[in-house]
Amino acid sequence: MPKSRPEKPPILWLQTIIFSSTLLISLTVVPWYGYQYGYNGWLALFFFAFLWANGLSITAGYHRLWSHNAYKAHPALRLFFALFGAAALQNSALVWCSGHRRHHRHVDDTEQDPYSAKRGLWFSHIGWMLRSYDKKANDFSNAKDLQRDPIVAWQHKHYLAIAISMNFIPPLLIGWLVGDIIGALLIVGVLRLVVSHHTTFFINSLAHFWGKQPYTDENTARDNIVLAFFTYGEGYHNFHHLFQNDYRNGARWWQFDPTKWLIKAGTWVGLTKDLNRIPSFKIHRALLDMQFKQAEETLASISAPGEIIREWQACIDSEYQQLSANMNEWNALRQQWYEQKRDRFNEATQEISEELHRKWEQTALRTRFKELDYSLKMQRKRLQQLTLQLATPQPA
Numbered sequence: 001m002p003k004s005r006p007e008k009p010p011i012l013w014l015q016t017i018i019f020s021s022t023l024l025i026s027l028t029v030v031p032w033y034g035y036q037y038g039y040n041g042w043l044a045l046f047f048f049a050f051l052w053a054n055g056l057s058i059t060a061g062y063h064r065l066w067s068h069n070a071y072k073a074h075p076a077l078r079l080f081f082a083l084f085g086a087a088a089l090q091n092s093a094l095v096w097c098s099g100h101r102r103h104h105r106h107v108d109d110t111e112q113d114p115y116s117a118k119r120g121l122w123f124s125h126i127g128w129m130l131r132s133y134d135k136k137a138n139d140f141s142n143a144k145d146l147q148r149d150p151i152v153a154w155q156h157k158h159y160l161a162i163a164i165s166m167n168f169i170p171p172l173l174i175g176w177l178v179g180d181i182i183g184a185l186l187i188v189g190v191l192r193l194v195v196s197h198h199t200t201f202f203i204n205s206l207a208h209f210w211g212k213q214p215y216t217d218e219n220t221a222r223d224n225i226v227l228a229f230f231t232y233g234e235g236y237h238n239f240h241h242l243f244q245n246d247y248r249n250g251a252r253w254w255q256f257d258p259t260k261w262l263i264k265a266g267t268w269v270g271l272t273k274d275l276n277r278i279p280s281f282k283i284h285r286a287l288l289d290m291q292f293k294q295a296e297e298t299l300a301s302i303s304a305p306g307e308i309i310r311e312w313q314a315c316i317d318s319e320y321q322q323l324s325a326n327m328n329e330w331n332a333l334r335q336q337w338y339e340q341k342r343d344r345f346n347e348a349t350q351e352i353s354e355e356l357h358r359k360w361e362q363t364a365l366r367t368r369f370k371e372l373d374y375s376l377k378m379q380r381k382r383l384q385q386l387t388l389q390l391a392t393p394q395p396a
């Protein structure tokens with residue numbers, strides 16, 4: 001008897017029809033209409049404005065604010081995220097965030113991660129939404145904090161009405177403004193939705209397949225600058241999976257992360273506050289750990305006399321000892337830092353001289369933190385050099 005295949009869950013027709021029909025219209029009717037009648041130039045501007053409002057509501061709102069509590073946002077901004085996030089047609093924030101928290105917790109697990117990259121590129125991109133694979137889609141036990149957020153609760157309750165209005169009212173208004181309602185529905189309505197869908201879906205799919213793993217290789221997440229460009233900075237996914245509560249995904253100042261810039265700019269006008277940042281020491285440390293791994297792997301793969309191998313190994317070991325010493329010191333400093341903060345909080349009245357003394361101590365601490373950061377940075381450079389030397393063929 002032939003083996004019976006495990007039965008696939010039923011198709012979710014509404015999602016399937018929306019995804020396929022909008023894609024089909026974008027590939028056929030959109031260019032045909034443009035060829036036949038031409039598009040008003042203003043539509044390009046509205047297309048990008050609406051696209052970015054959708055994208056940033058998902059990345060700064062659904063993702064970094066609600067899924068990860070990476071910062072706090074003013075209700076006005078939360079309302080904006082709820083409205084334009086619904087316009088992106090990726091389900092309510094509650095459903096989205098609950099699934100995303102499971103993605104982080106069980107990343108790559110083929111059963112528990114709702115869009116596990118281990119189930120393939122198609123599945124993690126869109127396949128997971130086309131059938132009722134996710135048995136826990138309506139289990140919000142990991143998002144109780146979000147259920148208490150009145151804006152999230154309101155958006156979840158009226159999701160369909162908000163999503164439909166947000167997809168039709170703005171394009172219709174824009175169409176009326178520029179005098180081409182069908183053109184606006186096609187460009188700002190349909191094409192914007194398709195581009196918005198697939199660029200954000202890249203984060204679940206391509207960002208787990210294509211790119212580098214500078215911070216961790218414990219999961220499939222990658223850092224990829226090309227993806228970061230199309231996903232408002234979310235392409236630095238390797239960093240994000242290790243430091244998920246950081247409001248930045250591209251932590252270095254030069255990394256292209258418009259979502260991080262938006263959140264930071266929000267602090268200047270009182271729309272955002274309490275931004276979470278992972279201490280740079282921990283970031284350097286993660287990078288160093290990966291470099292140590294690489295150095296050990298390179299050393300294991302080269303063929304050289306035993307004596308030379310032992311010399312290199314001693315070099316790596318001594319670097320490792322220095323890292324341990326730095327880490328111990330950093331932890332002790334951190335403890336001291338917290339104690340000082342607590343003391344300051346406990347003593348309501350303080351003598352000026354005490355306050356000055358504390359300030360001096362804090363400056364000294366800060367300087368030492370900076371020195372430790374620098375020391376790790378230098379160590380990374382040395383290890384890079386060492387691995388490079390190891391990988392260069394030795395003269396016979």
Ligand SMILES: [Zn+2]
Pocket residue numbers: 103203204208221237241
């Ligand atoms: Zn991921």
Ligand SMILES: [Zn+2]
Pocket residue numbers: 063067068100104240244
């Ligand atoms: Zn995340």
